[in-house]
Each structure stands twice: as structure tokens, then as C-alpha cells.
Amino acid sequence: MTTTTPEGLAPGAAAAVRPRLSGWSIWNMCVGFFGIQIGFGLQNANTSRIFQTLGAEVDSLAILWIAAPLTGLLVQPIVGYFSDRTWTRLGRRRPYFLVGAILTTLALIIMPHSPWLWMAASMLWIMDASINITMEPFRAFVGDNLPEEQRTAGYAMQSFFIGAGAVFASCLPWMLTEWFSVASTAPEGVVPMAVRISFYVGAAALLAAVLWTVFTTREYSPAQLDAFEAGRDAGHAPGAARTQSAWYTGGLLWALAGSLSVAAVGAFELQKELYILAGFVLAFGLMQMAAGALEAAGRSNALTAIMGDIFAMPKTMQGLAVVQFFSWFALFAMWIYLTPAVTAVHYGSPDPTSAGYGEGANWVGVLMGVYNGVAALAAFLIPVLAARTGLRGAHAVNLTLGAAGFLGVFLIRDPAMLWLPMIGVGFAWASIVSMPYAILANAVPGRKMGLYMGVFNIFIVVPQLVAATLLGAVLNGVFGGQPIFALILGAVSFLIAAGASLLVPKEGA
Known part of the structure; x- marks a missing residue:
């Protein structure tokens, strides 16, 4: 295993622009995402199966999945x-890679042994929190290390x-059953052995992949990053500070809307899942008022910085927020209900x-493997398409x-x-996890790359909250x-996202 250092820059040297990196450097930088997605892949393909095995009804699956978006939020x-503010012997982002990977590995090992539904839901919560600790810095890592002209290639490699x-x-349970005759069925309330072994193998592979990136890459020092961003950030003038009146008035309106929604859910005996969405609206209002109070007292912290950047985000990011909302609503509908x-x-x-359910669930794992396999290949085609369009x-x-794929199912x-429509889904997935980040990385100030990537995740989380709270009721x-019919709703959502992507303003617009 070799160690890769960003080429063309000696430690401590100043430079106006980032040097281009070799393909091998970009490869090493992104290998950890292989492990992260193993965790997500096992979660997406098997969580509903584990929940149903432990007694969950179909119409309660969405609310049980609420752990994932809430932890990401x-x-x-x-x-x-x-x-953004960390610097250790391991660098800026890599300490988070390592801690998150270790916690995710432990959660993967424990989850398939959950004897009760509440424990499985808790493990999903812990697993998703751990994956998020690892994943968010990986997005910023590409923006930190690559010049603008290589970022599309970097996110495509991810x-x-x-x-x-x-x-x-996704294919692990199917392979274990078909190739090694590992049981895909089990008594009521017991997770099949094929699923359990899949989680063990996935845990080991996740940790190994993240360790590869941790030990084969280096990061630019804070001084080097300041030199790179000095000229670039001049083009990203900070937005006007929000007034105290705006903080309190806006916060009060959001809090009032959330409170009325909570009351309406109880008064009209609506789906109890709606309490979560109403609670989110209420909490967002309270956080605005808290941020305003902290700023008035001259106390800045993570809350004031995050809330301030939400309201001062570039117009490009605002346009991408709409695209992300409808894209991730569609994806969450598929992950819950496929x-x-x-x-x-x-x-x-x-x-x-039933044996038929076990066979079908294993085949869904293969279908998810198909769309992800297509996504892996599409990653090399998307930069070519982007160069033309x-x-x-x-x-x-x-x-x-992606919309055509959902309709095909x-x-x-x-x-x-069913593998045929998964081709379209694969192209959509490859684009969703690369194109918005390439657009965003070129539109936000580099000194806040990590924070903006984290805030950007809100526009992934909110549609998942909406899907988890409303889809079952709909x-x-x-x-x-x-x-x-969840897939029909997903197809419509994808088409709306496609139209919105054409309206995303250019940087500085």
C-alpha cells in the first residue's frame, strides 16, 4: 500500500490554485466511499426485511425508517x-472517516441479532448516525483536494x-443463498442466516475500505488551504447578516406553524407519523429564535453558524435544494417500498x-445490485455527457x-x-450522488466547504422526512x-426534479 500526497506542492508552500492530482490519487481518495456504500447498501436492501421479520406491518415501515433522515439532519x-475547524495528525477530515467507520462496523455486526423490533430500529439509528459521521467529510474532502476542473471527475469517482x-x-444475501446454500428463511421473528452473514462480511469490508483512504491519502494543511482559497473566496461575498427582527419573526412564524400542525394532528386524529414532520417545523422555528438570541448576546457557535448559512446560501444552492427534495423523495419511496x-x-x-417472500426479497437485493452496478459504469459516462450538455x-x-425506470417496475x-428498468434508476442514482455536489462545490466558499456540504444534507433529509411521514398515509x-404505487409517486417526483435542475442558476446569478 502506497501513500499518496497531493502532487506539486511542498509542505508549507503557498499557491494560488490547487495543483491537478493524478488518477491514482483521486482513486485512493474515494476508495473509502466503497465501504460507506456497503453499509448503506446492506441497510437499504435488508432493513425493511428485518423489520417485517420482527413483526412490522407494511404501513409502519416508513415511520421505522425515520431514523435515517433524522440522524442525517x-x-x-x-x-x-x-x-472545517479540525486539524490533527490525521488531518482535517480523516479523523471523522475513522471514528464513523468503527462505529458503523459495530452497528452492522449487532443489528441482525436484534431480538425485538425496537432494538432493530435503534441499531438503524446508530448505524445511520455513524455512516453520516464518515460520509459528510468525504464530500468536503474532494472539494478540499481537487481544483475546480477536476471536481466533476472526483465526484464521479465517488x-x-x-x-x-x-x-x-445488495447481492450478498442472494450470493450466499445461491452459491453457498446459506438459508434465506428462518422461523418467525428470526433474521435469516444469509442476512446475518452479509452484515458480518459488509462490516469487515467497510472498515478495510475506509482505512485504505485514511492511510493512503494526505490533506493540505490549514495554511495551504488558506492560500488556495484566498483568491477564490473573494468571489463569494458573504450574505447580509440576518437582522434580529428577521430571526425572531421568522422563528415565531415557523414555531407557530409547527404548533398548529401538532394540534391539528391530534384534533383530527391524523396519522401519528405527522407529529414528526410538525415537530421538525416547530424545532426549526425555535432554533431560529435561539440563534437570534445568541447573536444578540454576542455568542457565536455551531448553531448560529449553521442557521446563518442556511439563510445566506448562494442562489445556486437554493436551486439545487428543490432538485434534491424531489430526487430524494423518489429514492426514499423506492428504498422503503421496493x-x-x-x-x-x-x-x-x-x-x-413465506418462501416466496424470501425469494422475492433476495431478488430485490439483486435488483438493487443491478442499479448500483449501472451507476458504477455510468460514473464514467456522466462526465462525458456533462461536457456536452x-x-x-x-x-x-x-x-x-430514473422516472422511466420506476414506471417500468x-x-x-x-x-x-425487472433488471431492465433498473438501468434507468442506475443512471439517476449515479447522477444524484455526483452532479449536485460538483455544482455545489464550485458555488460555495472553500473555507466553509464542510459546513455547506453538511447544510446541503438538509435538502436530502427533509424529503425523506416527508416521505417517511406521508407515504404510508397516502x-x-x-x-x-x-x-x-409508491413507485408511481417516485416517478412523478423524479420528473419534477429533472425540470428543476434546468432552472438552477449559475454561480453568481
């Missing part, structure tokens, strides 16, 4: 804020490893203890392919042919509780 902005890691993770949809519609086996145009094309009834109230 809390963890990523905080980690981004502190990673997309490749995301796809490759998810293929490995397994129950395919097992019920294509295999006619909604019972989690621009980043925004390329993203719109890929999101449209709804229309096709032969489960053996499916029950409008579509008779049939999970297959």
Missing part, C-alpha cells in the same frame, strides 16, 4: 462545522465506488415468513431515465425482467395500501 451539519459498494452489499412491492405484486407473497442538463437527462409483471388513503 442532526449529524451532518454539525460534523461539517467541526471538520459515484463509481458508491455503485460498486452497493452492488457488493421489497414489499415486488414480493406482493411480482411474487404474490406478502407474508415475510453542462452539469445541469446531464442531471436532468439522468433523472428522467410498475408496468412489468415478470420479475425476471398509500393507505388513496391506493388501498398497495406499495407498488
Whole structure:
């Protein structure tokens, strides 16, 4: 194993621009994402299966998944804020890679042994928090180390490893069953052995991949980064400070809206999941008022910095927020409902203890492997498409392919042919995990790269909160509780995101 140092710059030297890095340096920088996505892949393909095995009903799956977006909402902005201000022997971002990877490894080992549903949900919460500790600094890591002209390639390389890691993770239960005859069924309330072994293998692979990046890369020192960003940040004038009146008035309006929503859920006996969404609105209002009070007292901290940057974000980031909302709503609909949809519609086996359900759930793992495999290959094609159509145009094309893929799952009834629509989903996924970050990294001040990447995660989390709180109610109230219709809603959401991506303003607009 070799150690890679950013080429062309001696330690302590000052430079106006970042030097270009070799392909091997970019490779080493992104290998850790292979491990991160193994964790996400195992989570996405098997969490609903574990929950149903432990007794969860289909219409309660969305609320059980709420752990993932909530932890991302809390963890990523905080980690981004502190990673911007960290410098240790391991550097700026790598300490977070390492701590998050160790915690995720432990959660992966424990989760499939959960004897109760509440414990499995708790493990999902811990696992997602740990993955977020690792993942957020990886996004900023590319922005730190690469010049603007190489960032699209850097995020595309992350997309490749995301796809490759998810293929490995998603197919593990199927491979263990088909190739090694490991049982994919188990008594009621017991997680099958194929799933358990998959989590053990995934834990080891995740830790090894993250350690590869930790020990084969180096980071620029704070002095070097200041030299790189001195000229660039001059083009990113800070937004006007929010007035005390705006903090209190805005916060009061949000808090009032949240309080009225909480009351309405109780008064009209609406789905209890809506309490979470109403609580989020209320909490956002209270945080604004707290930030205003802290600023009035002359006390700046992580809360004031994060809240301030939310309201001072560049117009490019505001446009991307709309794109992210509808993109991630669609993805979350698929992750929650693809397994129950395919097992019920294509295999006619909604019972989690049946052999047909086990077969269908394993096939869903393969389908997720297919779309992630396509994403790994699409990572090399997207920069070519972006060179011809621009980043925004390329993203719109890929999101449209994702919508076509969701519709294909709804229309096709032969489960053996479901790999075809997964091609479109794969292109959308590859684009979602690369193009918005390439656009964003070139539109925000480098000295706040970690914080802005963390704040950007809010626009991934909020649609997941909306999906987790509303999808179950919509499916029950409008579509008779049939999970297959979640994919139709996802297709519409992808098309809206595609249109919005064409309207994202250029930097400085």
C-alpha cells in the first residue's frame, strides 16, 4: 500500500490554485466511499426485511425508517462545522472517516441479532448516525483536494465506488443463498442466516475500505488551504447578516406553524407519523429564535453558524435544494417500498415468513445490485455527457431515465425482467450522488466547504422526512395500501426534479 500526497506542492508552500492530482490519487481518495456504500447498501436492501421479520406491518415501515433522515439532519451539519475547524495528525477530515467507520462496523455486526423490533430500529439509528459521521467529510474532502476542473471527475469517482459498494452489499444475501446454500428463511421473528452473514462480511469490508483512504491519502494543511482559497473566496461575498427582527419573526412564524400542525394532528386524529414532520417545523422555528438570541448576546457557535448559512446560501444552492427534495423523495419511496412491492405484486407473497417472500426479497437485493452496478459504469459516462450538455442538463437527462425506470417496475409483471428498468434508476442514482455536489462545490466558499456540504444534507433529509411521514398515509388513503404505487409517486417526483435542475442558476446569478 502506497501513500499518496497531493502532487506539486511542498509542505508549507503557498499557491494560488490547487495543483491537478493524478488518477491514482483521486482513486485512493474515494476508495473509502466503497465501504460507506456497503453499509448503506446492506441497510437499504435488508432493513425493511428485518423489520417485517420482527413483526412490522407494511404501513409502519416508513415511520421505522425515520431514523435515517433524522440522524442525517442532526449529524451532518454539525460534523461539517467541526471538520472545517479540525486539524490533527490525521488531518482535517480523516479523523471523522475513522471514528464513523468503527462505529458503523459495530452497528452492522449487532443489528441482525436484534431480538425485538425496537432494538432493530435503534441499531438503524446508530448505524445511520455513524455512516453520516464518515460520509459528510468525504464530500468536503474532494472539494478540499481537487481544483475546480477536476471536481466533476472526483465526484464521479465517488459515484463509481458508491455503485460498486452497493452492488457488493445488495447481492450478498442472494450470493450466499445461491452459491453457498446459506438459508434465506428462518422461523418467525428470526433474521435469516444469509442476512446475518452479509452484515458480518459488509462490516469487515467497510472498515478495510475506509482505512485504505485514511492511510493512503494526505490533506493540505490549514495554511495551504488558506492560500488556495484566498483568491477564490473573494468571489463569494458573504450574505447580509440576518437582522434580529428577521430571526425572531421568522422563528415565531415557523414555531407557530409547527404548533398548529401538532394540534391539528391530534384534533383530527391524523396519522401519528405527522407529529414528526410538525415537530421538525416547530424545532426549526425555535432554533431560529435561539440563534437570534445568541447573536444578540454576542455568542457565536455551531448553531448560529449553521442557521446563518442556511439563510445566506448562494442562489445556486437554493436551486439545487428543490432538485434534491424531489430526487430524494423518489429514492426514499423506492428504498422503503421496493421489497414489499415486488414480493406482493411480482411474487404474490406478502407474508415475510413465506418462501416466496424470501425469494422475492433476495431478488430485490439483486435488483438493487443491478442499479448500483449501472451507476458504477455510468460514473464514467456522466462526465462525458456533462461536457456536452453542462452539469445541469446531464442531471436532468439522468433523472428522467430514473422516472422511466420506476414506471417500468410498475408496468412489468415478470420479475425476471425487472433488471431492465433498473438501468434507468442506475443512471439517476449515479447522477444524484455526483452532479449536485460538483455544482455545489464550485458555488460555495472553500473555507466553509464542510459546513455547506453538511447544510446541503438538509435538502436530502427533509424529503425523506416527508416521505417517511406521508407515504404510508397516502398509500393507505388513496391506493388501498398497495406499495407498488409508491413507485408511481417516485416517478412523478423524479420528473419534477429533472425540470428543476434546468432552472438552477449559475454561480453568481
